[in-house]
Amino acid sequence: MNEKDAQLLENTFKKFYFEHFDLLHVPENPELREFGYQKFNGGMNRHITLKSDKDLHLLLMQNKPSDVYCSNACYRFPNLPMSEKDWLNADLIFDIDAKDLRKTHLVESSLIKCSDCNEISNLTESCPNCKSTKLTIITLTCAECIKSTKDEVKRLNQILIDDLGINAQSIEIFFSGNEGFHIYVPKSEYQEIGSKERGEISDYIMFRGAIPETFGFKRFNSNKSSLPKFEDDGWNGRIAKQLYEKKSNRSKNIQEIISGGYNLFQKRLEGFRDTIGIKIDPNVTNDIHRVFRLPGSINSKSSLTKIFVDDLDKFDPYVDACFIDDEEITVHANCPVKFSLKNKKFGPYKNETVSLPKFAAIYMICKGIASVT
Amino acid sequence: MVNLGSDEIIKYPFLDEAGKYLSDKGFSLEDFASNPDLKKIVENAFERITTAIDGRIYKSELTPDSASTTNETFSFLIAVILLKLSGMNTLTRRFSLAEARRAEKFLENDLKNQQNAGNARLSLQILQELFSVTIQKEDEYFTIPISDYLKHSVNFHEREWKLINRKVRHGKVQLTSHETVRLVRKELDRYIFSKINSSSSPEMIQGFEPYVVKLKSLAKKFEVKTVESTEYPPCIKHAIEVLEKGENLSHSGRFLLATFLLNKGQTVEQIAPLFKNAPDYNAKVTLYQLNQLSGTSGTTQYKCPSCEKVKSQNLCFPIPECDPIINPIQFGRKRI
Numbered sequence: 001m002n003e004k005d006a007q008l009l010e011n012t013f014k015k016f017y018f019e020h021f022d023l024l025h026v027p028e029n030p031e032l033r034e035f036g037y038q039k040f041n042g043g044m045n046r047h048i049t050l051k052s053d054k055d056l057h058l059l060l061m062q063n064k065p066s067d068v069y070c071s072n073a074c075y076r077f078p079n080l081p082m083s084e085k086d087w088l089n090a091d092l093i094f095d096i097d098a099k100d101l102r103k104t105h106l107v108e109s110s111l112i113k114c115s116d117c118n119e120i121s122n123l124t125e126s127c128p129n130c131k132s133t134k135l136t137i138i139t140l141t142c143a144e145c146i147k148s149t150k151d152e153v154k155r156l157n158q159i160l161i162d163d164l165g166i167n168a169q170s171i172e173i174f175f176s177g178n179e180g181f182h183i184y185v186p187k188s189e190y191q192e193i194g195s196k197e198r199g200e201i202s203d204y205i206m207f208r209g210a211i212p213e214t215f216g217f218k219r220f221n222s223n224k225s226s227l228p229k230f231e232d233d234g235w236n237g238r239i240a241k242q243l244y245e246k247k248s249n250r251s252k253n254i255q256e257i258i259s260g261g262y263n264l265f266q267k268r269l270e271g272f273r274d275t276i277g278i279k280i281d282p283n284v285t286n287d288i289h290r291v292f293r294l295p296g297s298i299n300s301k302s303s304l305t306k307i308f309v310d311d312l313d314k315f316d317p318y319v320d321a322c323f324i325d326d327e328e329i330t331v332h333a334n335c336p337v338k339f340s341l342k343n344k345k346f347g348p349y350k351n352e353t354v355s356l357p358k359f360a361a362i363y364m365i366c367k368g369i370a371s372v373t
Numbered sequence: 374m375v376n377l378g379s380d381e382i383i384k385y386p387f388l389d390e391a392g393k394y395l396s397d398k399g400f401s402l403e404d405f406a407s408n409p410d411l412k413k414i415v416e417n418a419f420e421r422i423t424t425a426i427d428g429r430i431y432k433s434e435l436t437p438d439s440a441s442t443t444n445e446t447f448s449f450l451i452a453v454i455l456l457k458l459s460g461m462n463t464l465t466r467r468f469s470l471a472e473a474r475r476a477e478k479f480l481e482n483d484l485k486n487q488q489n490a491g492n493a494r495l496s497l498q499i500l501q502e503l504f505s506v507t508i509q510k511e512d513e514y515f516t517i518p519i520s521d522y523l524k525h526s527v528n529f530h531e532r533e534w535k536l537i538n539r540k541v542r543h544g545k546v547q548l549t550s551h552e553t554v555r556l557v558r559k560e561l562d563r564y565i566f567s568k569i570n571s572s573s574s575p576e577m578i579q580g581f582e583p584y585v586v587k588l589k590s591l592a593k594k595f596e597v598k599t600v601e602s603t604e605y606p607p608c609i610k611h612a613i614e615v616l617e618k619g620e621n622l623s624h625s626g627r628f629l630l631a632t633f634l635l636n637k638g639q640t641v642e643q644i645a646p647l648f649k650n651a652p653d654y655n656a657k658v659t660l661y662q663l664n665q666l667s668g669t670s671g672t673t674q675y676k677c678p679s680c681e682k683v684k685s686q687n688l689c690f691p692i693p694e695c696d697p698i699i700n701p702i703q704f705g706r707k708r709i
Contacts, residue, residue: 083673115652134619134652164519165544189520189544197523203685204536214538233542282685283625 004372005365006040008329010064012362013298016305016323017060023296023305026056028186032074032088036291037065040300046291049079056294066300069291072184082289089191092198093292094205095284096152097180098145109142111337113368120334120369138367140339141318145179150312153181156278159205160185163234175317177299177306182292199286207235207277212265215239219262227254242272298323303359303366319343324359331361333370339363381495383433383442384479386449387472387565388499394446405451406580414444418451419584425471426464426591430478457574458585461592469566476561477554484515484550503564504557514540514547517556522546525556530681530699602705607690608683609633609701619650625678625686627651628666629701632677635667636702677702 001009017024027033036046037059045063050056060068071078073090080086107123114120114127115134126133139145153173160166160183172184190201203209213219215236216226228236230247244253257265284290293299293306304321318341326342333349333356340346346360353373356364364370382391405411424431433445449472456465483489483496487510500506506525508515519541526534540547548556577585605613612630615622622630627648634644641663648659661670668674679700683689698704 136652162543163541189518193520193523194527196527197520199682199685200523200527200536201519204541207537208685209532209535210537211532213533234540235537236540 001041001365001368002371003041008372009066009300009303009362009365010040012303012324012358013066013300014061014064015325016298017057020296020305020323021053021057023307024056024060024294025053025296026050027070027295029074030055032076032078034071034073034075034078034085034291035059035294036069037063038067038300039063040066042066047079047081065297068294068297070294071289071291073288073290085289087288090288092185092188092190092201093284093290094156094183095176095180095281096149096156096183096279097176097178097281098139098142098149099179100279100281101148101152102145105137105139106142106144108337109145109339110137110139111335111369112137120336122336138369139179140335140337140367141341142179143318143340146317149180150315152279153183153312156183156205156280159278163204164190164201173309173312174295175304175307175309175315175321177293177297177304177321178302181309182306195286195288198288199282202280202282202285204235205278205280205285206282207269207273210235210269210273212262212269215265215269217257217262217265222258222262225254225258227257238276239269239272242276243268300366303362322359322363324362326357326359328355329358329361330355330373331365331370332373333361333364335364335369380442383445384483385476385499386446387476387568391446391449394442398443398447400447402454402575402578405447406578411447412580414447415451415455415581415584417444417448418455419587421448421452422455422464422468422588423591425468428467428471430471430475433475453569453572454575454578455581455584455588456569457572458577458581459588459592460574461588463595464588464592465566465569469569470562472565473558473562476565477558481550481554484553500553500557504560506557508553511547515550515553516545516547517553519544519546522548522556525560528559600707602707604705605633606695606698606701606704607692608688611690612688613647616647616650619652621652623686623688626688627662628675629678629683629686629688631663631666632675633701635663635674636677641667641669 031049031051033049034046035048035050035056036044037048038044046069048059050059059065071090072093074088076086076088078085105123110123112121112123112127112135114130114132115136116132117127117130119127119129120138121128123137127135157168157171157173160171161168166185166188170185170188172186174182174184176182190198193201215228218225227243227250228240229250230237230240230244232240240250243257244250257268284292295306295308298305303324304317305323307321309315322342330353332351332353333347334351335347335349338345338347341360341363342357344357344360346356349370361370365372382388382394385391400411405415421431452468456468480496480499483492487493493510497508500508504525506517506521508517510516519536522539523536526536532538536546609630612622612626615626616630630647631644634647635641641660644663645656645659648654664670666675677700678686680689680695680698683701689695695704698706
């Protein structure tokens, strides 16, 4: 990022933090957490300890960070190097991101940036300027993507409650600040389990590694198979609904499934992983040393804020998580598609200098499709 | 502490309560070498070890009379002494595994046998006290909190132990009595092994020597020699191919490739050029990350992820040669 852009973002983010200290709090047991931050064009600073909200606000004012993080884990010595921190426990966390849900990118909300010549254009398979295939896809505001991530969050919540026995009241949902949601389960019975164990929970939620026997399919005596019922708990019930659609179809469908054989059933189960497995990012859930974006902080990939979501259905991230002001500024924009922010429509801009509300200009700079003139 | 009757002492001779029974009897080790009545116990102890070495389970007579309790319990103790005197870790490992399997059978029967409330309660108590596993009986199943289940099951490689392949409801996993006991087999083995390992080694006792010599020679057959081919496993070949084509290799793919090559003895400088074609290549970042992985910049040297982990990241492309391995680093290693 060029120096002028970085400076504008730094000042804008700092202003946001100064005006919204109320959104930024250290989590419970701050003295046991590791904090970290990145500066624009800078590396990661980790192993920081903060004791109070005041310490946090001071860090934001002094360092003007692009992104701020806090560990989901608690350590006895959070400021020491990783091997000496003495890990105590970690909140169970989940990341659901639109990038993991889409099968294809939507032409109306995506564009490409060529890694070789920096050309920005509408979604195509190769750069229209230099034909390179080394492309970065940039996604802009997309109501459909948010809708599908919300649906996924609801499905995850149901599994957390029904299968994992987590109390609904202790599940906290945050908008990630870009195009997804972060789900926290603090203080659960899973607080002290390690990374491998969390990997098993991820696989369970994602429906990975299921075998036909789990659903009553007998490999060597398939006629004696006892396939799941609609009213079964957990994945058995969910799979029953996928297999038969209607209760009345069960016996007819069972015959078909058994005559199809073990291997075919295994393939069907693998197919269900893509359709009904929850699309969490397992790397996030399995990582017990992660520094995770701090609630209330700005995500520099978009300039939107990671914010607590009280009512998921009503929540609109492109309105509720955009806190940058609407003072007019001039930028050079190259954005071949339209996008919508704070209920206003912007673009397309064809390599042109435009005057825009600051929130839209900053959003585009963060996305790498605009620059200070 | 668990309160044991004499038949429980025979079943679980490694528990502290069983040790107390032994100390109450007041025999010295020399008595076993010299007293003809007790010599039989030394022979039984030796047989107990050789049975374990053969991978079989030592059969006990569960007669709660004083003589069989003494014989059964002491044969365990003397077996431990013989193993300590031989100093052969490999035999101790086999012995503790076989003893764990033996105790497992008793535990399972006691769990199953709900008519005998005392036995059932004791088995649940053993599971709770030794392994901190809270098991409850619910209808025809035993249930265990998911977090407890995972602590034990994550080390199993069989797919049926994956959480996804279990009946899960309201934070609990349903298990049969067999599965409940199978779940703690490793810990039971580890518990017995560590008890043996932490007990002090006695001086050689006359009369025990011939058994110890035999054990030492038995241990020789377990020495293993291996050869290793230089061919890369398919997951690593795939990772290299992706990079060579200039396509994006995921973070976990890069981690796999780098840790594999580092573990095979390549240097950071030898590995770094492989990443040159990556769409987001940055020489400084690559070197920094490789140094982190190799442990040169930090204190941890990262290990190559297991096959299971690689599979879960969709980076595994198995071929028949992959069947016996659980970590890519073992690929091509053969016993001779």
